[in-house]
Each structure stands twice: as C-alpha cells, then as structure tokens.
Amino acid sequence: MNRITKPLLVQIGTVFGFMVIWEIIGESKLLFEGILPSIVEIVKAAWTQVATGFIFPHLLVTFYEASAGFVIASFLGVTVGILLGANPFLRNIFEPPILYFAATPKIILYPIFLMILGTKFESKMAMAAVSGFFPIVINTTIAAANINRIFIKVAKSVGASSLQTFTRVYLPSILLPIFTGMRLGIGVSLVGAILGELKVSNAGLGFIIVQAFNYFRIAEMYASILLTFLFAAIVNLVMTLVLARMRRFA
Amino acid sequence: MESWREKTLRWTFVAVVLGAIEAVVRLDLVDRIFLTAPSLIAAGAWKSFLSGELLGLFLTTVYEVAVAFAIAVVIGLPGGYLLWRQPLLGRAYDELLGALFASPLILLYPISLVIFGRGTNAIIAMGLVTGAIPIVLNTHQGLRDVNPTYIKVGKSMRLSERQIMRYVLFPGASPMILGGLKLGLTYTLISVIALEFLVEIGGIGTLASRGYFWFNTEELYLGVAGAILLSMIFIYLLGKAGTRLFSS
Numbered sequence: 001m002n003r004i005t006k007p008l009l010v011q012i013g014t015v016f017g018f019m020v021i022w023e024i025i026g027e028s029k030l031l032f033e034g035i036l037p038s039i040v041e042i043v044k045a046a047w048t049q050v051a052t053g054f055i056f057p058h059l060l061v062t063f064y065e066a067s068a069g070f071v072i073a074s075f076l077g078v079t080v081g082i083l084l085g086a087n088p089f090l091r092n093i094f095e096p097p098i099l100y101f102a103a104t105p106k107i108i109l110y111p112i113f114l115m116i117l118g119t120k121f122e123s124k125m126a127m128a129a130v131s132g133f134f135p136i137v138i139n140t141t142i143a144a145a146n147i148n149r150i151f152i153k154v155a156k157s158v159g160a161s162s163l164q165t166f167t168r169v170y171l172p173s174i175l176l177p178i179f180t181g182m183r184l185g186i187g188v189s190l191v192g193a194i195l196g197e198l199k200v201s202n203a204g205l206g207f208i209i210v211q212a213f214n215y216f217r218i219a220e221m222y223a224s225i226l227l228t229f230l231f232a233a234i235v236n237l238v239m240t241l242v243l244a245r246m247r248r249f250a
Numbered sequence: 251m252e253s254w255r256e257k258t259l260r261w262t263f264v265a266v267v268l269g270a271i272e273a274v275v276r277l278d279l280v281d282r283i284f285l286t287a288p289s290l291i292a293a294g295a296w297k298s299f300l301s302g303e304l305l306g307l308f309l310t311t312v313y314e315v316a317v318a319f320a321i322a323v324v325i326g327l328p329g330g331y332l333l334w335r336q337p338l339l340g341r342a343y344d345e346l347l348g349a350l351f352a353s354p355l356i357l358l359y360p361i362s363l364v365i366f367g368r369g370t371n372a373i374i375a376m377g378l379v380t381g382a383i384p385i386v387l388n389t390h391q392g393l394r395d396v397n398p399t400y401i402k403v404g405k406s407m408r409l410s411e412r413q414i415m416r417y418v419l420f421p422g423a424s425p426m427i428l429g430g431l432k433l434g435l436t437y438t439l440i441s442v443i444a445l446e447f448l449v450e451i452g453g454i455g456t457l458a459s460r461g462y463f464w465f466n467t468e469e470l471y472l473g474v475a476g477a478i479l480l481s482m483i484f485i486y487l488l489g490k491a492g493t494r495l496f497s498s
Contacts, residue, residue, distance in 0.1 A: 010342035035364045092256045093263065103436050104481040105444040108455060111462035111470050115284055191354040198357075199448055199459075206357075213360045221360055232354050 037219040045223035055227055061204040062193055062231075065121050069128020070189040074182055076129070077136025081178075082170060084137075085144020095141060102134035107195045114200055124196040124204070131192030132185035139181025143174035179246055183239040190232055205231070286467045291475060294468040304476070311442060311453030311480060314370055318377030319438045326382045326434060327427070330389020340390060351383045356441050363449065370452050373445045381438035388430025392423030432488050439484050443477050454480055 019039055026036035049055040084091040084098075109130060113123040147170065155165045197206025205228045212221035268288045274280050275287040298304040333340035359376050366372040396419055404414045420427070446455025454476045461470030 006338055007342035010338060011346055014346065031365065093260045097260065100482050100485055103485050104478045105440040107444045108447055108458055108474050108477040111458050112474060114462060187352070191356065194354065194357060195444065195448065209360060218364060225357060225360070228357060229353055236352060
C-alpha cells in the first residue's frame, strides 16, 4: 500500500463507521423516534427530491440570491480593497474596523435587511453581499498594499495616467489574490443567503430545510441538507478549478 | 504603531455616521420603523440594563461560548496531538476535517435541534463542532512544523516523552496552536450568536430576532448592536491575549 491508498482507506472506513453508528443509534430507541432515520431512507428522500424536480426551483432561487449578492460583494470588495490598498492613510483608518467586522456574525444584520428590503429575494441578496464582501475586501486590500512599489514608480516615470496605472499595474498584480478572496467569498455568500432563507423566506434551499423541520419530516430535512452540502461542494470545486487554471496563467 | 491622528479620524468617522443617523431619524427623514436613533437605542439599552435583562442575555451568550469553547479545546488539542502521533490518521483526517471546515457546517443546526432539543445545549453543540475543527487542524499543523532536529536533540538528552512534549513540542507549536485557538473561539462565537438569532433561544442574538417579529425597532437595533459589540470585545480580548502570550 502506498501513501495515498492507506489514508483513503481510513477515510472510507471512517465514513462507513459513522454510517453504521448512525444506523445503530437510530435503531436503538436511544433517541426520540425518527430523529435519526435510516440512511437508506434519507438517500431515497434525496433521490425523490431530485427525480421529481422538487428541489430545482429552490436551488435556482438560492443560486440567484447568492450570485446576485456575490456580484455586489465582489464589486464593492474589489473597489474598496484597491482604494484602501493604494492609500496607506485610508487603510490605517479603515482596515482595523473592517477586520473587526469580518469576525462578527453577519446574520445578525438580517432583520435590518428584512425590514428595509422585505422578505423576498432582496434581503437574502443583501445577506449574501455582506457575507461575501469581507473576505474579498480583506484579500484585495492586502494584495493592493503589497504591490511592488517599483512597478508603480516605473509606470509613473513612463508617464502612465492613473487609469493606466490601475489597469496595467494594479489589476494584473492583484488578480490572483482577488480571486482567492472571491473563492472564499462565494462560499460565505451562499451560506449567507441560505441562513437568511432558514430564518424568513418562502423559497430556496434554506426554506425547504426549515419547512421539513417544522413539519417534522426529518428524512426530508436530512435529504435537503445533504443536497445543499452537495451544491456547496460543487460550487467550491468549480471555484477551486477556476483558481487553479488562473494560477497557471499568472 | 498607529498614530493618534488616525485613531482620532477613525472615531470621528464613527461619530459622524452615528450623528448622521441620529439627525436623519430626528428630522423624520426616514420611517422610524426602519431606523431608529442611536440615542434611543442607548436609552433602551440603559433601561434593559437596569432591569437586568441585557446582562442576562450577555451572560447567557458568554456561558454558551465558554462551555462550547472549553469542550472544543478539550477535544481539539488531544485530537491534534493524536493526528500528529499517528501520521496515517493525520493524513486521512486532515483532509476529512479540512473538507468539513470548508463546508457550510452551520447549516447542520436543524440536526442539532432535533437531537438536543430547542435549548442552549443545541447551540453549545453547534458552537463546539465549528470551534473544535480549526483547533485540531492547527494543533496538528503546528506539531508537524516543529523542527525534527529539536526532538532528536531532546531524545539525545534522554528526555522522557512527557518532557519532550512539555519542553520541545508544545513550545515549538504554540504560535500555530494559539492561532487555532483564536480561530476556534471566533468560529464558536459566530455560530453561537448566529444560532441564537436563527432559532431565537439563548442570549443576545435572540434580541434582534424578537425585535423584528414584534416590530420593536429599538430592540432590534439594540440586539444587532449588542451582538456586534460582544463579538468585537471577544476579538479585542483575543488579540490582547495573543500579544501577551507572545511577549512573555
């Protein structure tokens, strides 16, 4: 056995062991009945949600909210990040509060969005935007602040305008860190939108999870959570691949 | 070191924003159901503080965070050590835990609710899960990064395994472990407050939720401000603790 297969076996063993323990506890009446439904039942419920097409409109809603929020987050994050990165004075003033805010639970702002934007899509977009903003702005700021000063001096010495300096010097040298921030950002944007849906909504992945929870359709709830995780993993994978591709070009 | 000028400007900016909100509300430029004046929030906070409610909510949150974090540490440090001692487990679980850490773990909270019931235990359980993972991962990483020569030197001086742990391994890994603890506490705090808000049980996070559902704008903003303030205090103290440990 080599270095790769052995850990893989342990991983598979762990997942399998987890499933066995799950089934045993579920059967044992140790917990209140129905709390840990059989995995077969969960997978069946997940399959039903996919096969009947039940999940897709909700998936679309979540995707719409998260991506709209993510676009806003990227735009604001990159703009503010470059502004702060290029200007040490502004950076010294605003970077500490941004770092502090980044570590607070953004979902707490959700009731404000609900009040101002209503209970439909817009409030979830705002959640996604606020959640995704921080990793993007932080990464962009750091990248823009650490640009080789000589590049900028050279650009100035050859008479580049500030727009040219921005597009020819700043942008190319910070593209990779920006994308790293965006990869983190899209994940938290997604979670932000779903958390919003879990609290107040009438559509989306978070909505069907909380609906199943409220009506104690536990297998369906696990199924929806499973599919949501799958969706998040796919988004993450795609972003990772895009990033790897960009690395090759950079 | 930041200059006093920057500090002053930062606080002036905060004051100007708060003053602008106050003015906008007082001049009735915006519906008071949407936005309320900072002074009214402060008055509400004072009243709530006097009645003991605010303090109770804060303490509940701190209690949940403290219990969750304590368990996360008790699981996380030995867990990281175990992964280091058993490299096979280390390689296998580093990937598994890394994947879990990158996944939206907080969305598992309905499972925590059905297992532990709608109470603080469900919140503590979620807080400890989200907090333990970075502690395990960082402890493992930190121990792996300790220069093997140091351990060899320790062995050649006939230190016992316990002594190597005490005098070589953990001091060497401490910056990384400390980073893990900070990360763990931050994650615990975030999930605790988020869950308090989402399911409306427990401490300060419930206030914003209640305020929203009862159209009590002051309470809502008090909840939001309280939750943000509490997190910031935690992070501030963490930073302080970090610099103190490193300077000693």
